[in-house]
Amino acid sequence: MTPIANMQLETAIHPEGLKRVVIEPITRVEGHGKITLLMDEQNQVKQARLHIVEFRGFEKFIQGRPYWEIPVLVQRLCGICPVSHHLAAAKAMDMLVGARKLTPTAEKLRRLLHYGQTLQSHALHFFHLASPDLLFGFDAEVAKRNIIGVIQAHPAIAVQGVMLRKYGQEVIRVLSGKRVHGNFAIPGGVNKKLTKEDRDYLMKDLDQVLEWSKGAVDIARGIYTGNLAENASFGAFRSNYLSLTAPDGSFELYDGGLRATDANGQRIFDQVNNDHYLRHIHEEVKSWSYMKFPFIVALGNDDGWYRVGPLARINNADRMPTPLAEEERRRFAAMGEGGPVHATLAYHWARMIEMLYAAEAIRDLLDDPDIYGDDLLTQGERALEGVGVIEAPRGTLFHHYVVDETDSVVKANLIVATTNNNTAMNVAVREVAAHYLDGQELTEGLLNHLEVAIRAYDPCLSCATHALGKMPLEVELLAANGNLVDRLVRNADGHCEEK
Template identity: 60%
Template sequence: MTEPRLIEISPVTRVEGHGKVTIHLDVDGNVDEARLHIVEFRGFERFIRGRLLWEVPVIVQRLCGICPVSHHLAAAKAMDMICGVDQLPPTAEKMRRLMHYGQVMQSHVLHFFHLAAPDLLFGFGAPAEKRNIFEVLKDQPELGRRAILMRKFGQDIIEATAGKKIHGTGAIPGGINKNLPIETRDALLAQIGDMRLWAQDALALARGYTLDNAEMVRNFASFPSHYMSMVRAGDGALDLYDGNLRALSSDGDTIFDHLDTRSYHDALIEDVRSWSYMKFPFIKALGPDDGWYRVGPLARMNTASFIDTPLADAARTELMATNHGLPQHAVLANHWARMIEVLHCVEKIDALLHDPDLQGTDLRATGDRRQEGIGVLEAPRGNLIHHYQVDENDQVTYCNLIVSTTHNNEGMNRAVKDVAVKYLSGQPQITEGMLNHVEVAIRAYDPCLSCATHALGQMPLQVELFDADGVLLDRRAT
C-alpha cells in the first residue's frame, strides 16, 4: 500500500437510530483514526420551546420508539419539580417505578436477544444473512419464544401503568393518572414465575458467554475509564428510578458521591466536536481530556454498592469478582450486566405487584410553582437527564437533554478505534466480518442514536473504500 485510505461504514446496523463509522488507514495499512459519527441533527431541545409544561412528558417520548418511557418519566420528574412537588404519593411513585422496571426489562431483552444474540450465538464473522433474530428463532426456537414473551411481559407492564405500550400518558406533573386494577395485577402475577426462571436462564447464557470467552472479552474494546450512575440516597444501592449521582475512577476511587441530581451541571459539562452532532460530556473537575466517563448497565454494576434484590445482588457479586471487586472494563460484559438488571427488574416487579399501594386513590400531589425542573433517572442504556425552564405562562423557555448514548459518546469512539486497530490494521481488502467486529463494539453499548438524531427515509448499508485522492477502490452494498 502506498496511499492512505478511508473506510466508511454507513449506517451502523442493529442499533436504534442512524450513524456511521469512518476508519482512516495510513500508507502502511494501519488504522490511524476511527470515529463514530452521528450524522443527523436532533431538534428536540429547540422545538420543545414554547410548549406547555403539561405537554412535555408526552411530546418528548417521540424521541424514541424503544425507550419512550424513560423520556416520559424523566420529563415528568422535571415537571414535578416545576409544580413544587418534591414527594409523590406512594401510589404514584410505585406506579411510576413499576412502569420503569417494565421498560428496562423489555428494552434489555430486545437488545440482548434481537440485536446482540446473533453475534454471540453465531460469531462476529458469521455470514451477514445468518446474524439476525430469525436465524436465532430457527436455531433455538425455545430461546426465541422466551425472548418474545419476556419482552411482551415488559410491554404489558408499561401498558398497565402508562395506558399504552408505546407513547403512553400515565405519568403527569405531580403524579400519575391511574392506579392498577386488581384483575390486571393478578394477570401479571400469573406470569411472574416464568419470568423469573427465564431471566435466570438468560443471565446464565450471558454469564457463560463472558466466562467461556474470557480472553477475547478482556481484549475486545476493553479499556479503563471513569463510570457514573445514579445510586440510592443513603446506602448507594442500585436505583434505576431515583437517587443521587456517583462517579468512580477506573480504579474504583470516588470522584464525586451522592451529588444531588439537581446539581448535575456543577459536575458535568458538554463538549462539542466538528465531526458529530452528538456532544461529548465530561466531568468538569477533570477536564475534557481526562474527564470522560461511561454509563449503562456495566457502569451501574461498577458504581452501585449493592443491589437490593437477592438474586440480582448475588449475580452482581459474581460479576464484580471477575476483576477482584474493582470496576470491570470489558465492554462485552455489558451483556452480563444487562441480564442481571433484567432479573433485578423481575424481582422488583414481583414485589410491587404484591404492594396494595398500587390500588391506592391518592394519585397526584401539588405544591408551590417553580420556574425550573430537572429530572434524572437510569434509562436502560444509562443515565438520562432532562432539564427545563418555564415562564409565567407555563411555556418551556429552555430545554437540555443529556441522553445515555451522549454520555457514552467518547467511550464508543474509543471502542471503535480499539477494534479497528486490532482487526483492520494491515488488511488489504474489506470483509463484511471485519467490519461487523467494529459494529459489535458499538452494539455492546446498546446505543439509541435516535434519541440524539432524526432521519427520514431508507438508509441502505453501503461501505466504500477510497484512496487519498478520493478515487473509489471498492464498494460493498446491501
C-alpha cells in the first residue's frame, strides 16, 4: 500500500504528444462520468483523472423558492437516494422553524424511512452494480460481467438482491407514498403517521430480509478475505475519514456529530456540531471537473482530503448499536490491526455490514410503540439559516440554506457524499493506473480495473454537481504537433484571462 496517496499523476508535466485513453461513460455507476489517461509511447501512465461531465446547478436554481418546498424539490437530485436529500433538507428546515428537537414519533419515522433507503440503495449497489466484478473477476468476459450474467450464473443471489431492494423500496413507499420521490418529511416533523396495518405489512417479510442481509455480509466478507492480499492492496491508500457518529461514538446514519480521523485512526475532530461544519470543511474547485474537492481545513487542501461512506463510517464507529452488525464490525475492524481499514475494496464489505444494520434497525423501530404516535410536528423560535447533515448511503451529506424574511431561499450550499469522495476516487484511479496499467498493452479487462476502483465508492455522479457560475474552466488551443497555441482561463470568481 502506498504510504502517502499518489498525487503525482493528477496532472502530466508535459501533456503534449501523449496518447489519450478515455473510458466514457463509466458503467454501473449512477450519473455520467469519464476516466482519462495520458500515456507515453511506452504506455507509461503520466496522468489519470476521473471527470464528472454532467452538470446540475441545484444550488442556484433553488434560490428564490419557499423553504417548505426545498425538501421535495432537492430530492430530484437523485433517483437512487432521493430520501437522503429529502431528509437532509428537512433537517435544515427544522432549524428554520425552530424544531431543534423533533417529537419521538417524528424522528423515529424519519429514521425508518432513512434505514429503508439505506437498505435498498446498498442492495442495489452490491447486487446489481458491483457483484458482476466481484463474482466473475475484474477482467472476466465483458458479455458475462453484468447483472444478466449474475442472474444466469447465480440466480439465488440475484433474486436476493432484487428482493432486498424491493423491501427497502416498500418501506419508503409506505411512509412517503411513492417508492421514488415521495413526500414525507416537512419542516418540524413528518406529514403522516404509521398505522398498525402498515407496521404488520412491513414486519411480514422482515425475518427473511434479515437472513438475506446476513447472507450478503457473508458473501462480501468471503469475497474480500478469499483473496486477501490482492483485495487489500487493490487501489488501496491511506486517508482521513469523515462521518457522523452518535454522542457515545457509536455508528449513526441520521443524526449525531461530525467525527474525522486520520490515517492512523487518531481524531482530527469529534462531535462537531453540524451547524459548524464550515469551520472544518472547505471546498476547492479545479478546472477539469464539475465536481468540487472538499478538504479538512485544519489539514489544508493538499493533505485534508478524506473519504466518506461505508468504509469511513465503519472505521470511525466505536460500535454498532445492533448485535449482528456489531459482530460483523468487529470482524471487519480486526483487518485494520488497530487502525482503520484502508482498502478500497473493503467498501463492499462495510456496505453490507451497514445493510445488515439497517435491517436490524428497521426491526427495532417497528417494535417500538413510539412509532405509532400521533404527535408528528413541532416548532419553536424561527431562524433564517439552517444546516442539515445526514449519512446518505454514499457518505456524509451537507445541506445548508439561508432564507430571507419572505421565507425565500437566498443561498444554498450542498456538499454531497460523492463530492466528499472526489479526491479519494481520483487517487484510487491513479493507484490502479500506476499498478495495473503502467507499461501494459491496454485491454478492456485492464481498463475495467479503473472502473472497479470507482464503483467501490458507489458514486452518484449526478448528485455531485451543483455549482453554477463557480466552476473555473481552461480552454487550450493546440497545434497539430501538440504545441500550445493559445489558452483561455476562467477563474473561480468568473474572471477570464488569457495566459
